[in-house]
Amino acid sequence: MLIKVRRSWELKESSVTDEAHFRQRRRLLQAAAAAGVGAAMPAIARVSPPDEGRRLANLRDSRWGRDLEPTDYEDITSYNNFLELGTGKRSPARNADHLRTRPWSIRVGGECEKPGEIDIEEILRTIPQEERIYRFRCVEAWGMVVPWGGFSLAALLKRFEPTSKARYVAFETLYDPKQLPGQRRDILDWPYREGLRMDEAMHPLTMLVTGVYGVELPGQNGAPLRLIVPWKYGFKSIKSIVGIHFVDTQPRTTWSDLQPDEYGFYANVNPEVDHPRWSQKYERHIGEGLFARKHKTLGFNGYAEEVADLYKGMDLRKFF
Numbered sequence: 001m002l003i004k005v006r007r008s009w010e011l012k013e014s015s016v017t018d019e020a021h022f023r024q025r026r027r028l029l030q031a032a033a034a035a036g037v038g039a040a041m042p043a044i045a046r047v048s049p050p051d052e053g054r055r056l057a058n059l060r061d062s063r064w065g066r067d068l069e070p071t072d073y074e075d076i077t078s079y080n081n082f083l084e085l086g087t088g089k090r091s092p093a094r095n096a097d098h099l100r101t102r103p104w105s106i107r108v109g110g111e112c113e114k115p116g117e118i119d120i121e122e123i124l125r126t127i128p129q130e131e132r133i134y135r136f137r138c139v140e141a142w143g144m145v146v147p148w149g150g151f152s153l154a155a156l157l158k159r160f161e162p163t164s165k166a167r168y169v170a171f172e173t174l175y176d177p178k179q180l181p182g183q184r185r186d187i188l189d190w191p192y193r194e195g196l197r198m199d200e201a202m203h204p205l206t207m208l209v210t211g212v213y214g215v216e217l218p219g220q221n222g223a224p225l226r227l228i229v230p231w232k233y234g235f236k237s238i239k240s241i242v243g244i245h246f247v248d249t250q251p252r253t254t255w256s257d258l259q260p261d262e263y264g265f266y267a268n269v270n271p272e273v274d275h276p277r278w279s280q281k282y283e284r285h286i287g288e289g290l291f292a293r294k295h296k297t298l299g300f301n302g303y304a305e306e307v308a309d310l311y312k313g314m315d316l317r318k319f320f
């Protein structure tokens, strides 16, 4: 396959002008909120999730990230990367109503005893949305703290009884250019694909997300179901999943197919290994403004204690 993508800098994660515009709009929103326009809001977010959002049932707090201050709902849901819904940071929010998230089912197959298809409603009914997790989620060039709602990926995977041949899990996003207009352009080899090693997939911190701030996930954030792997860079967290396959060899993944020297399969957050075109030692946090001091990037995004053992004996410069 030839690389169909435009020059990589055109697809770069963060664009300063884009963020400047974004910030300006957000200041306007905050001014409106301060002036009493819009609903008053309890606790947590300065800009609240919309009331009409369907609330997730059975949420409870997890111990993760309780000390972190979450990014505003408005920022989390209007500054996105979802190429199927456009290449600009604000296009996904604008285009999200093309995506219909019901009915929705996920095919699970490959190296397992009980392959099958499961409907999103059945998932929501039978797997408790028991974790409301504040996580420091860092992407390639900026960071957010997002109170994701969802459940451990392991809880879903176990139902399909993976066999001993299942060494990796491969994920696939919906392919439907009608609903995902970005797929009409050949910028990627659609559908978007990602993968994890089996032990990463079964780790309790690896989650499938159905909500944010306690309400149903909006389309731009990958509704109705997306992956979050808190110790990895953002591109691993594939959105709007329709396929999960257990496989015995390392699966192909979108970004490492496209730019293998820039994006690895593992993509563990690592301040010691720079991206070829930018340092990973520091990161900006969305919501703090362009001129705010950057933050030191933490190894494994701050979760080294929980996950470093998974990579014992591996050269993380080689397996980046």
Ligand SMILES: Nc1nc2c(c(=O)[nH]1)N[C@H]1C(S)=C(S)[C@@H](COP(=O)(O)O)O[C@H]1N2
Pocket (backbone or CB within 6 Å): 079, 080, 081, 082, 083, 084, 139, 140, 173, 192, 220, 221, 222, 233, 234, 235, 236, 237, 238, 239, 240
């Ligand atoms: N299907 C799909 N999943 C995707 C992407 C994408 O373009 N398509 N972008 C990835 C990248 S690069 C990032 S940084 C995160 C962004 O998630 P957010 O918009 O919820 O912050 O989604 C990831 N998942």
Ligand SMILES: [Mo]
Pocket (backbone or CB within 6 Å): 013, 081, 139, 140, 233, 234, 235
């Ligand atoms: Mo990203």
